[in-house]
Structures are given as structure tokens and as C-alpha cells.
Amino acid sequence: MFKNYIGPDHIISKKKEYLYPCAHHFYKKPPQFVRGEMQYLYDQEGKQYLDFFAGVSVVNCGHCNPIILEATIQQLKQLQHTTTIYLSQPMVELGEKLASILPGNLKHSFFCCSGSEANEGALLLARLYTGRKSFIALEGSLHGRTHLTMSGTGIDMWRTDPYMDDSFHFIPNIAAFDEEPEKAAKHSIKALKKLLKDKGKDIAAMIIEPIQGNGGIITPPANYFEDIQKLLNKYGILLIVDEVQTGFARTGKMFAIENYNVVPDIMTVAKALGNGIPISAFCTNDTIAAAFNKPSASTLGGNQVACETALAVLDYIEKNRLCLRAEELGKALLNGLLALKDKYPLIKEVRGIGLMLGVELIKKDGTPASEETDTILEILKDNGIILGKNGLNRNVLAFQPSLVITQGDIEKLLSQLDIVLSEVSTN
Ligand code: PMP
Numbered sequence: 001m002f003k004n005y006i007g008p009d010h011i012i013s014k015k016k017e018y019l020y021p022c023a024h025h026f027y028k029k030p031p032q033f034v035r036g037e038m039q040y041l042y043d044q045e046g047k048q049y050l051d052f053f054a055g056v057s058v059v060n061c062g063h064c065n066p067i068i069l070e071a072t073i074q075q076l077k078q079l080q081h082t083t084t085i086y087l088s089q090p091m092v093e094l095g096e097k098l099a100s101i102l103p104g105n106l107k108h109s110f111f112c113c114s115g116s117e118a119n120e121g122a123l124l125l126a127r128l129y130t131g132r133k134s135f136i137a138l139e140g141s142l143h144g145r146t147h148l149t150m151s152g153t154g155i156d157m158w159r160t161d162p163y164m165d166d167s168f169h170f171i172p173n174i175a176a177f178d179e180e181p182e183k184a185a186k187h188s189i190k191a192l193k194k195l196l197k198d199k200g201k202d203i204a205a206m207i208i209e210p211i212q213g214n215g216g217i218i219t220p221p222a223n224y225f226e227d228i229q230k231l232l233n234k235y236g237i238l239l240i241v242d243e244v245q246t247g248f249a250r251t252g253k254m255f256a257i258e259n260y261n262v263v264p265d266i267m268t269v270a271k272a273l274g275n276g277i278p279i280s281a282f283c284t285n286d287t288i289a290a291a292f293n294k295p296s297a298s299t300l301g302g303n304q305v306a307c308e309t310a311l312a313v314l315d316y317i318e319k320n321r322l323c324l325r326a327e328e329l330g331k332a333l334l335n336g337l338l339a340l341k342d343k344y345p346l347i348k349e350v351r352g353i354g355l356m357l358g359v360e361l362i363k364k365d366g367t368p369a370s371e372e373t374d375t376i377l378e379i380l381k382d383n384g385i386i387l388g389k390n391g392l393n394r395n396v397l398a399f400q401p402s403l404v405i406t407q408g409d410i411e412k413l414l415s416q417l418d419i420v421l422s423e424v425s426t427n
Contacts, residue, residue: 036063071312090307104263111302115244115270116144126205140215216391217358252327368393
């Protein structure tokens, strides 16, 4: 230990005193994490935890990955910050690298610092290009915390502002219908068709997450986004794909939308691009990029340190074949979770792609098992495993580990989960 840690109780009391009441945390008895090492976290007492949430899909390459850290440290020592009014080699190199891995003809990037900021920029770009004001979003979506992105967020608990922007129309996602995904998708598309008929000419863009993360790992069927894009094209409406949570190898492809054979007009990336260093971007093709021509700058966006880190992240993902790893390990985890579903009626559904999986829990009467979800998370944490949770009722266990986990880690998690599920099911 290199610091005198104050411990969880003091942190909680200082949070109450110096932060805002909105700053909630997981767990009745939360640990103070003080160190990270690839797929592991360590608390103030030196206890090790296997991390299956990766700081909400951020550290895809592992905590404090030494190879990536080396690039960050080198750049920190050499030049930390100049801002975009000066020429920066790391920023253009990252733009070039991203262009080589982005789907289809996406080529131009504007760098900023958070997912919210990237989505805000994407929405602005859509307005600039189309000259139209309105947007479409899906219920159950999460796009950010700024005014416009919060207004486009379809989860009540994250819609804090009492004066939301009125630019958004929401259509039901597949989870709004208690039916098979294919049938639910048809209902969702029908709602979109109706909206487009009424308002299509005023709409600049539709923003979607390929897999809704916070909404509960909602994973649409194969043709859903292709069908959406065909409809949008008829009205000259752009498709913005928010890859903030799904991007960078998590779903077995570099970007989750590649699982759906769709090339968006605009794509946003954040979280895992920096593996823990703040960086985000909104990316588009030549034609749309040309509409963003008035001066615009982000003071810290595209900062040298963030860009050098992101370049090292992308290199690490490719050299270590993390897409393939996520696909293969994802299959093993999915199969294990499906076997647990057969065993425990508490599990309603297992869904997701690659290493972005969700397990929805319900009580015997079919209502959301939100308290049971919390209990499972708490016991697993006590046993040294960190899982996430999400969903509109916070009853979906979220499995979004670093992509450097091993088959052994998955086996450990599944056997622990089996034990905890049997305990919770009998209570
Ligand atoms: N989009 C998605 C899909 C997200 O999951 C999040 C955050 N969880 C955001 C946008 C907002 O990102 P940030 O917190 O970096 O602003």
C-alpha cells in the first residue's frame, strides 16, 4: 500500500458532505478499490476481486494494462496538453487509425472527452447536415447527461431535467412488447413507420444503441437496424449509432453495429477507446463531414495523452485479437448462463452478444426481481466477484468484463453464480 486509505465509511460520509445526493453507489457494504491489474481489482485491505463489469465497459484491455500505460506515461512526460489550436500529431494519427477500422465509408472524427459530449456533437452534426431540428430515439435508451442527450434518453431514472428539450420523438424498443424479439421488432418498426408518415420531413436523425446497455442489454434481432435504416433513407433521415458502451471488440466485432450489417451515417465512440483515459469522438463520412465547417473546438478533446493512449489501445486490441477472444469467451459465458437459466426459474432471459451479456431476473409472479439482483451482486462481491446491473427495473445482471479474462475466470464466475442463485432462489 502506498497511501493511507481512509476506507469505505469515511468515503461515504465525505461523499454526503462534499458531493451531491445524486452521487449514488452500488452495494450496501461497498469496498474502496485502490488498485487494478488487468481483470482484477483490489480493495483497501488487499482483497482481490475478479471484475466482470470493467468500470461499465471501459477497461476492455484490462485495468492499468502495462503496455498501454507505457504509451500514456511516455506522452505525459513529453507533452501533456496544447489544445487544438496547435498542430497535434497524435490527434491526426488517431483520426487516421480510426478511419481504417470504422465501418464502411466513415472517415472523419471530432475528438472530445465523454460519451455525452460525442452524442451531443453527433446530434449537432445531423442538424447542420440536414437543416432539420427533430430527432428519434428508442425507449430504454441512454445517450448522456447533457441537455440534448438527456432529452434523448428513454430511461426515466436518468431524465433528471424538469425542462427537457422537445426535439425528441420516442418509439418503443423491442422490450416494450412481451413477445419474441422478431415479433417485437415488427411492432417497433410499425411505430417508426407511423411516426415517419406524420413527422418524417422534420426529422434530422435517429439515434440508437446497437445493444441498449443501461436499458438492460436489449439485443434486437438480425434485420432490425437494416429495416430501420431503409425507412430512414426514404425520408433523408440520418442514422446515428451510439457505440459508447458497445464499441471496441466487446461484441466480437470492433463495433457492435457490424453484427447487424449496417453502416451508420454518424457513429459515436467513447469509454473503451481510452481504456480509462477520457476520450470520445463522433465520426462520419466525407459528405456529412463537409457540413461541419464553422469553427468548433474542444479544449481537452483530442489531447495528446488521450490520443496516444487510444492508439495504444487499438494496437493492443488488434495484436491480442480481442474481437476473437470476446466472441469465443462470450460463447462460453453465454452457454454457462443458459445452463443456469434451465436450473433457476429466477432467470427469465439471457441475452447479448460476445462479452456484453445480460441476465434478467424475475420473481415467481413474473415481476422484476430487483432486490434479488442486489442480493446476488452483494454476495458475489463478498466472494470476490464484481458484476454490473441495469435494466429499467434494475433487475438485469450485466456481464461486461475486460476482454482479457480467461476461460478459468468464466468458470469461476459461473460456479459462484450457481451457488448464489441456489441460495437466493430458496429464500
Ligand atoms: N451512451 C451510452 C450508450 C452510454 O452507456 C453512456 C454512459 N453510460 C453514455 C452515452 C454517456 O457517456 P458519458 O458518461 O461518458 O458521458
